Amino acid sequence: MTSSSPRASSSPRAIDELRAIDELRAFDELWEQIAPIGRESKGYLRYALSPPELALRDWFRSQAALRGLEVTDDGNGNLFAWWGPAWADGAVLTGSHFDSVPHGGGYDGPLGIVSAFLAVDELRARGVTPARTIGVAAFVEEEGGRFGVPCLGSRLLTGAVDPDRAAGLRDAGGTTFGEALGARPAGARLDLVRRLSAVVELHIEQGRALVGMHAAVGVASAIWPHxxxxxxxxxxxxxxxxxxxxxxxxxxxxxxxxxxxxxxxxxxxxxxxxxxxxxxxxxxxxxxxxxxxxxxxxxxxxxxxxxxxxxxxxxxxxxxxxxxxxxxxxxxxxxxPEVAFDTALASRLAGILGGAPILPTGAGHDAGVLSAHVPTAMLFVRNPTGVSHSPAEHAPHEDCVAGVTALADVLAGL
Structure with a gap:
């Protein structure tokens, strides 16, 4: 009689449990690589184009290289890693941002980028070969914590902010955005943006609606005007x-x-x-x-x-x-202005996720800026306390793994 390995002889339930352990381990490993960067005693200081954020951008490039993804820069400080030809017609874009508010939390923004890389890993583990290019984005100055204009990178990319105005924005120390970037921003590239078929940004929920809905992941319906x-x-x-x-x-x-x-x-x-x-x-x-x-x-x-x-x-x-x-x-x-995310896309995502709840948010995001030019949606990962823009911000890593799975399901469906 020959013996088999524990995995080979395990029941389907046991195999699922082992897979869940592996997925949690993979998330923890990637998360711990970035968790110390920019962490201070009173919270995170990850201002756009500051040393901590630049270190995270280097990490982004290294993670893309490990996966064989081409990295491009749009000239506005936004980074993109591509599984397939860069900016190909019909590409699907995901990702978020690295920068924080002063003494903020660690999940707002980076969770969407870590989850995007892990979703690529998950799709490859499933044997998925995407028919469309998948891009992972790291947008610059989403919080506006350094140069004062939120979603500056996505606004530049879509032409909502004049590049000369952006170049002259100054931080508290007098450094301009152009100086920090090392060049005048390139400005609008709508020819590229309009090639995208969809944008899906994953983000920690900034509120606690999903707690009451008993759901680990939800889909955004709208962003309040602000x-x-x-x-x-x-x-x-x-x-x-x-x-x-x-x-x-x-x-x-x-x-x-x-x-x-x-x-x-x-x-x-x-x-x-x-x-x-x-x-x-x-x-x-x-x-x-x-x-x-x-x-x-x-x-x-x-x-x-x-x-x-x-x-x-x-x-x-x-x-x-x-x-x-x-x-x-x-x-x-x-x-x-008020952002109503693409209704058909939101409904489609909720369907892919087995009826995930759809809810609005009062927080602004790069996805909201992009929504004026391409079908856009957001996924929220449950936040048990609802606290955000604070070092107390947190999402249980089991829920974060559920977010990775949901994002992979959505990308596969798109």
């Missing part, structure tokens, strides 16, 4: 110890009132408003400020609601400035 507005509150700088309270023209008071007003107006509108970034001049303990610069992040379920929200906040800020003897100037830095 934007960033810079508000400059100007007053009279003076001495904190000698200026009578009645004689002050303090822009910090106007700013503080506006923060509270934004919170109230957003709650009344069923929308979101956040003012979490502020710069003060001269920023001294014993000086009344001359300038307070704050940023408003506003989001709503539809464009009319967003417009009314921003208008109400600006009205209250202006009225308060009149009472404080200060002034306020407003500049829209970026405004993204």
């Amino acid at each position: 934007g960033r507005w810079r508000l400059d509150f100007t007053g009279t700088g003076d001495h904190a110890g000698t200026t009578l309270m009645a004689d002050r023209h303090d822009p910090m008071l106007t700013y503080a009132y506006t923060v509270l007003a934004a919170n109230k107006e957003a709650r009344l509108a069923g929308a979101h408003a956040t003012m979490a970034r502020v710069l003060v001049e001269p920023n001294a303990t014993n000086a009344i400020p001359a300038l307070v610069r704050g940023w408003l992040d506003a989001r709503a379920a539809d464009t009319p609601t967003l417009d009314r929200l921003v208008e109400a906040i600006m009205k209250r800020a202006t009225e308060r400035a009149g009472r404080d003897g200060t002034s306020v100037a407003v500049e829209a830095e970026s405004v993204s």
Whole structure:
């Protein structure tokens, strides 16, 4: 009598369990390669084109080389790894971004890139030979954490941002995007984008809707309209110890009132408003400020609601400035319209995944920018706490593996 290996003699259930262990091990191994990069005591600092993000871009190239994938750069800082001819007609694109918000989490963005490489591995393990080219993307400056414009790479690629404007964007240290990139951005390449048949971005869910739906993976239906507005509150700088309270023209008071007003107006509108970034001049303990610069992040379920929200906040800020003897100037830095992902594609993905739930999101993504030019969809991986843009951001790795499987199923189906 001859003996057989444990795998050969195992039951179908045991084989499935062994396969699940192998898949989890593969995810853990790839994830641990990037997890330490850019990690600080207060979270991740992976600003676009900074040393940590450049290290991740090198990792991207090495992973592509290990798989025999050709890597191209569109001249805007976006990287693409191709299983098949680059930018071939009908290609399917997946991937995400590496950069983080200041002291952010490790999953927002990189999960989509790690999952894309592992989905390629999964398809090859299944013996799939794709009829269409599959591309893995790493978009630059998705968060806008360094140069201030979110989804900058995808906006450049699609022509939504002028390359000269992008080249001149400066970070906190005065370095321009063009300097960090090492060249003037190439700008729009819609001739390439329109060759794609579909874009599918996998992302950790930024919220906890999937927890209540008892689903590890969901499909996006829409992205709320959202934007960033810079508000400059100007007053009279003076001495904190000698200026009578009645004689002050303090822009910090106007700013503080506006923060509270934004919170109230957003709650009344069923929308979101956040003012979490502020710069003060001269920023001294014993000086009344001359300038307070704050940023408003506003989001709503539809464009009319967003417009009314921003208008109400600006009205209250202006009225308060009149009472404080200060002034306020407003500049829209970026405004993204409502994105309704391709309905047919979303339904098709949900069907491929056996009826996965379809849900909207309030967070912006490169997929939303690309959706104006190519059928686009997103997959979300369950986030048990709903926390994002924080070092507490986390997805159980078993769910991450389910995301890899779902992405592989979707790519195979497309």
